[in-house]
Each structure stands twice: as structure tokens, then as C-alpha cells.
Amino acid sequence: MLAVIHVLFRDDLVSLGLVSGFTDGLDDVGTAVSSLTPVWAAERTGIVASDIERIAHDFSRAEAGICYGRMGVSTQAYGALCQWAIQVINVVTGNLDKPGGSLFTLPAMDQVTNTSPGGFARFSSRGRGLPEFNYELPAAAMVEEIRTPGEGQIRLMFTGAGNPVLSTPNGAALDEALEELEFMVSLDPALNETTRHAHVILPPTSPLEHDHYDIGFHNLAVRNTARYNPPVFERPKGALHDWEIFAELGDRLANLLGLEPMPRQPPHELVDRALRSGPYGGASDWQISIEKLVAHPSGIDFGPLQPSCPDRLQTVDKRIRLSIPEVLRDIDRLIEDAPAEGYRLIGRRHVRDNNSWMHNHQRLMKGKPRCQLMMHPDDVANEGWKSGMMVTVSSRVGHLQAELSASDEVMPGVVSLPHGYGHGRSGTRGEIANRHPGVSCNDITDEQFVDQLSGNAAVNGVLVSLSVSAA
Known part of the structure; x- marks a missing residue:
């Protein structure tokens, strides 16, 4: 996303639209991303540089568009930075407070005007x-x-x-x-x-x-x-x-x-x-x-939804402040953060069992087992493994075993376990859940691994090692 913002500034595609009259800090954002080129991002993400440029151009030229992200981009080491980048993309392309873009609700029970702006x-x-x-x-x-x-x-x-x-x-x-x-x-x-x-x-x-x-x-x-x-x-x-x-x-x-x-x-x-x-x-x-x-x-x-800014903004001066010093410093942390060798563990949520309480309902749990370790087929082949094997996943805080499933739904270098499993413990009363215990991915996520800007837990992107027992 930072490379997308870079392209928007580099190629003179920035156009704030309706929010231009009450947005500050645009030049600081351009300076902060000036070195974050698509080539730099491609090396970090595996996304081809030309695709990053195409996304930036298509997004800026679309009649309307929205950049949106929730849980997955938030619960990792740069979650707050990601959320800031999402909003910056909407702002600098003129898609904030625009029909077809990112708009605020005006709900019947309005919690925005009836609560504090937070802190x-x-x-x-x-x-x-x-x-x-x-x-x-x-x-x-x-x-x-x-x-x-x-x-x-x-x-x-x-x-x-x-x-x-x-x-x-x-x-x-x-x-x-x-x-x-x-x-x-x-x-x-x-x-x-x-x-x-x-x-x-x-x-x-x-x-x-x-x-x-x-x-x-x-x-x-x-x-x-x-x-x-x-x-x-x-x-x-x-x-x-x-x-x-x-x-x-x-x-x-x-x-x-x-x-x-x-x-x-x-x-x-x-x-x-x-x-x-x-x-x-x-x-x-x-x-x-x-x-x-x-x-x-x-x-x-x-x-x-209808345009509602600046009235709907909860900042003291009813203005959008893009240049947030803490966030801009976090960009420096990202640049200096050298990618570590090893696999990265991410979570996932299935439609039928995206929270632990859903595991105690037979209609939601029937079918093929879903608590498996997903791994890209190329990585499976490189390790000399195959689907169905039991793999030990280890982190700083512990280890667990899970059945391997080769899947191209994860990137190379990434493994994934579903959220909410880890049942079958004494003292619980969940008959169906205990028949499908699985393993808890959060037994190996690390409470010391946090987003340093927000302090939020980083349960995605945890560095892990993998092994299998000798036959």
C-alpha cells in the first residue's frame, strides 16, 4: 500500500476531491513514501512491481473505488501503519466521503455524536x-x-x-x-x-x-x-x-x-x-x-450513505490530519526491519467456524476436517513432504502438531492455522467441540510480538520453524 501511495505521488495522480479543503499534511506523506518504490515493495511482498503500478493507476482513474481492510491487516506487526495507509489511499484518490467510495454512516442510533472521539x-x-x-x-x-x-x-x-x-x-x-x-x-x-x-x-x-x-x-x-x-x-x-x-x-x-x-x-x-x-x-x-x-x-x-464531512469528523478542528508523527516514524521502522529467514504463521477464519463457540454445533462442524496447516505446494515439495503428514510447528513460546495440507491459497513462505480450535481440555462442557479438538494457533503466537506503534497483538506473521519426525 505504501508503494501504491508512492506511485500516486510520483505519477501526479493525487486528487483529493471533496476533502481537499479540510485535509492537512499531504506534502509530508509524499516525502515519507518517496523511497518506497514498487521495486522495493516487490522484494518485500512478492507482488510484481508492474502490478503495483497498475493498481495505483487503475484505482486513481476509476469513477469510484474504495480501499478496505480489517482484521488481517490489523493484527500484525504494522497493523496501525496499514490502517493509516488504507485511509491515505482513499483520501489522496478523492474516494473519501464520495458516493461509491468510503463514506460514513448516519445510523438511527448514532454512536458517533453521542460518544467521545476516543484517545x-x-x-x-x-x-x-x-x-x-x-x-x-x-x-x-x-x-x-x-x-x-x-x-x-x-x-x-x-x-x-x-x-x-x-x-x-x-x-x-x-x-x-x-x-x-x-x-x-x-x-x-x-x-x-x-x-x-x-x-x-x-x-x-x-x-x-x-x-x-x-x-x-x-x-x-x-x-x-x-x-x-x-x-x-x-x-x-x-x-x-x-x-x-x-x-x-x-x-x-x-x-x-x-x-x-x-x-x-x-x-x-x-x-x-x-x-x-x-x-x-x-x-x-x-x-x-x-x-x-x-x-x-x-x-x-x-x-x-451520503457525503457528511467535515461535519462528521470528530477531530477538534474538523480537519483530516494525514501527517501523524508517530505513523511517519513507523515507516522508518518498516524500512529498517530486515525480513527474517523462516516461515511466517498467519491465522484464518472459515465461514462455518470463525469463532470457537461455533465448534459446538454439529451443523457447522460436519464435513471434512478444517483444522489443518496450510502450506504452499512449492514449499511442501521443497521440504520433501506431502499432504496428510503431521508437522510440528514451533515458535518462541511453544510448539504443536498439525496435519499438513498443500494449498495455493497461501503464499510461499507462509503457513496458516485456523482460529478458535484447541478444544478437548478437562473441565469444559462442549461435547461436539471436544470431538473436533484441533490445535490452538494461539498456543504458539507470541505475546511479545506486537505492533510497536499501537501495542496491539501481532497474531499474524509470527516467525515459526517446521519439522517432521523421522519415519
Whole structure:
């Protein structure tokens, strides 16, 4: 992506379009990428230089286009830099805030105008000093925060609907560290690889036993939409929704501290209030409300996304700042970072089992086994191996064995294991998942391997070695 930006500047293809009047730092970006040629990128990525140039030219000349990237480009050693480069490409080609390009939503329940713009590095982890983002520390710091004595040491943990033992780097170390906690509570319907360590498990109602309004989805949708789902089934007698569990815990804590408990309000009432006061509420022709959404079970489409900048920007001065010193310094780190010899491990997510909880459903797990080590056929041949062999994959933190599968879906020099496996551990209650245990790729990802700019865990691109036992 940096080489694409280089070509856009080199060949005078930069055209900001609608955002030109409120964008700063363009010249600094051009200077920062001046040496990052397609030839340089080709040596690093294996993508032919002429293809990089063609992509840059085609993208800049297209009537509309969008550069987009999510999980895969984020959870690696230069994740923050990648996300910056994605937005720069959209900006310098005039595709930000343009129909057909990258646009912001205007959701019925608007979380942009109702929340703060966030923050970064206002405090850091006690061990390595990893920065917070939006008041959250990187998961890569979890084990050391449990095990490092002193003020701020994690001695009590509350988990909610997650399985970090299988989804965070060096999950094997976290598996051990959770046993060292003085107290652990899990709000979760499952007794899984993480919640098995809890002293108390508080099971909420199932997804089909409570109502739902997807705040996150509507904020990220490709059209402005709203949809509300009432519960499909009545909840069992005595069962509590997750919000009721949190409310009850809050009431009890308030009583212990001698404080007045917070008033309880069901989520659907809060959502209804937000809908009525939002852009499609009482002040609009839509007159949106929970009641109206119930009458439209398939949801309501408010139309395509529209240009909304600079008003929609959450920067103090309503301007786009491309020249971010921390990011530009990270480009220097990338240039100086010599590629290491060896294979690089990446994860993958299958449609039918992209998270660990999906492994406990027979309809999703039937068919051929999917927890295999994918490796490019040329690498398989060079090693003298073949599909079906058991290969040992080793990293700094541990090793595991997986069945080899030759596949041209990965690049040479890259191997891939799927996310979310590693079942069959004692104390869990997942009959189907335990029949398909597989191995957890995060038992060999490295909590010390992080994106140095953001502090985020780099679970993709982990340096590993491969071996097979002698026959």
C-alpha cells in the first residue's frame, strides 16, 4: 500500500476531491513514501512491481473505488501503519466521503455524536508500557498484568462472552495465569476453555431468548439501516438477561459501598429513546421508534450513505490530519526491519467456524476436517513432504502438531492455522467441540510480538520453524 501511495505521488495522480479543503499534511506523506518504490515493495511482498503500478493507476482513474481492510491487516506487526495507509489511499484518490467510495454512516442510533472521539496512550500497561486505546489495554499484556506484583496487579477478573485462552497470543500462558487469580467471574452461557477457570459463572439468556438491536452493525453498514429483533422464545423461569445480571451486581456493590443504586432501564427503552432523538426520529419524516421497527421485522432502509464531512469528523478542528508523527516514524521502522529467514504463521477464519463457540454445533462442524496447516505446494515439495503428514510447528513460546495440507491459497513462505480450535481440555462442557479438538494457533503466537506503534497483538506473521519426525 505504501508503494501504491508512492506511485500516486510520483505519477501526479493525487486528487483529493471533496476533502481537499479540510485535509492537512499531504506534502509530508509524499516525502515519507518517496523511497518506497514498487521495486522495493516487490522484494518485500512478492507482488510484481508492474502490478503495483497498475493498481495505483487503475484505482486513481476509476469513477469510484474504495480501499478496505480489517482484521488481517490489523493484527500484525504494522497493523496501525496499514490502517493509516488504507485511509491515505482513499483520501489522496478523492474516494473519501464520495458516493461509491468510503463514506460514513448516519445510523438511527448514532454512536458517533453521542460518544467521545476516543484517545490513545493516556496510560500504559505496567509491564512493557504498552499504550491504551480508548481506555483498553492490548490483550498481549494480560498475562504480565496478572503475574507482575505491585499496585495495579490483576487479582480479580471478570470475563464476558469471550474465550481469550483460544483467541489471544500465547494462550497457553494465559491458561496457566488464570489459575493464579484470587477470584474470577464469567458472564457466559458456555463452560469453555476460559470460563473453566472461573469461580463463579453467571449464565445469561440465550441469543434467541432476548431482544436485540445491533448498534455496531448499523454503525458500519454499507447503507443507513435499522432493525430490531424481539425474542423468539420465552426465557426459562428464573433466567436473567445479561443486563439484569449487571444491574443486580451493580445494586449489590452500591449497597456494600453505601451508595444509591443506579436506576434500572431495559435496553429496549434506551434504544427507543436514542432512536426517537436521532436523525430519523421525532424531528424527521421517518418518526422511527422501537414500535415502528417491530412493525417492520425485516428492518428499515433509510437509503444510501451520503457525503457528511467535515461535519462528521470528530477531530477538534474538523480537519483530516494525514501527517501523524508517530505513523511517519513507523515507516522508518518498516524500512529498517530486515525480513527474517523462516516461515511466517498467519491465522484464518472459515465461514462455518470463525469463532470457537461455533465448534459446538454439529451443523457447522460436519464435513471434512478444517483444522489443518496450510502450506504452499512449492514449499511442501521443497521440504520433501506431502499432504496428510503431521508437522510440528514451533515458535518462541511453544510448539504443536498439525496435519499438513498443500494449498495455493497461501503464499510461499507462509503457513496458516485456523482460529478458535484447541478444544478437548478437562473441565469444559462442549461435547461436539471436544470431538473436533484441533490445535490452538494461539498456543504458539507470541505475546511479545506486537505492533510497536499501537501495542496491539501481532497474531499474524509470527516467525515459526517446521519439522517432521523421522519415519
